[in-house]
Amino acid sequence: MRALTWHGKHDVRVDTVPDPEIVNPRDAIIKITATAICGSDLHLYDSVIPAMHRGDILGHEFMGEVVEVGRGSTSLRVGQKVVVPFVIACGQCFFCGKEQYSACDNSNPADKSDASEVAYGYPAAGLFGYSHLTGGYAGGQAEYARIPYSDFGPIVVPDGIEDERVLFLSDIFPTGWMAAENAGIEPGDTVVVWGCGPVGLFTIKSAIHMGAARVIAIDHHPRRLALAKQNGAEVLNYHEVKVLEALKEMTAGIGPDACIDAVGMEAHGFAPDNVIDAVKQETKLGTDRQHVLREAIMACRKGGRISMPGVYGGIGDKLPIGAFMQKGLTLKTGQTHVQKYLPKLLELVMDGQIDTTDLISHRLPLEEAATAYKNFHDNPNEWTKVVLKP
């Protein structure tokens, strides 16, 4: 089959690779009908996440048709259309029992879990197409994919629904939803979202759906800011205003109730802290660029909440821990517990309550995936979200 494979920093290629096969009883094979490139894939593209191997198949946002099921996969049937969560979860461990699916204890193979156990204290769960830290599973920017625990994770979608309306249930819709949920939104709240990429946009949609009185979105790409505005947010361009001052002024000195970092470890910024971080990241010291997290902590009102869907992988320093403690803030974060949200979010899509397609700027064949990566990376203003068709 054809698949998008990683070969190094800024080097991805569409190669011919062996077809996946059923390995374990609960596996299924799906023929992929649509897949997307995520901001998280850019961290791999920029090579700031370790434990990548040349030839790894990328992609964790995908859906398709079931073409084969293992004898232990009792709930799926050949021919069904499914969306696959990017988090691989068994459904039976302690963490899955608590609906903390991105903490699943079984999905990261034993020979792959040592690294994350060293880096994070406990092994991470398996993710599709996201380095050997999280299992080394082949991803879904491909013609076919093997789905472990297929009787548990994938959600069957109704016949006839367009792929694009449900594709983002695989990651960014639940991620935006959980980011808003983690912000603990209360009536009258002002919620600030840093980053108007796909995750930020779904966070805005979710926060408004959950009843935020006011959402303020920050980015500097005009198209992305326009999308945020179109979704009901007030917008700030961080190249034009001093973010802290603007937020203070807009909230008449109280400050925002909840601050959401939907940017993560590759935040841009010209503040000295960020320049130092960028140098450290470049030299592979594993220091994350956490400019946005710092700004969110400083901007948040006393007693407020920080939600951090943005991905970090390494070690950070110079966090304003004093401001965090003295103001009595709360922080919630994590890879999304996708499976937990799927039934509810599919319902919202079917009812037409959330527009899941307005952010898609480009639709390309899988063969052009390498170009798509380059453009999504180099020209984020125009390339807001790419859907690939194998």
Next chain:
Amino acid sequence: MQTEPRSTDADMASTGFLNDDVHEGDHASSSIQAVMINRPRSELYAFWREFRNLPLFMANVRSVSSDGRDWVIAGPGGMDVELETEIVEDRPGEKIAWRSTEAADVDHEGWVEFRDNAFGRGTEVRVMISYDPLAGAVGKLVAKVMQREPRIQARRELRRFKQLMETGEVSTSQAPGAAPRG
């Protein structure tokens, strides 16, 4: 010719992988590992006590006889290493302990213990593996095959045991499904 590194694994290189700060038992190299398994204690004991099941989650063990005496360990290049063991303790539902016999090339002992978690989270399983990796040429080979470190070996085997007991399978991301390397 390849100039670029084949992977960025080296970024993860850490002394944590060569951890030898835990010593328990009589031998040069040993480790205790614990894991919580969300299944009844009796079921876990019974599965382990059926010694022929052990290769299902012990990656380098090719076969074990039903009395737990004769172990065949897979070596590099298809070479097998035999290990004779005796069961020195067997408390149904609770503990199984074993030790290599005089005849064995590798000085080896271990036990597995099953306990109910007091707070209803399942069964606590503890495994101790201990052996002298320097006991002769075959011992060295076995040590190498067993991924050198008993701690890593025990940890991985327990993870696989847990996966198998909780989910019915041992998770893997091995090819096919992975791209050609290099």
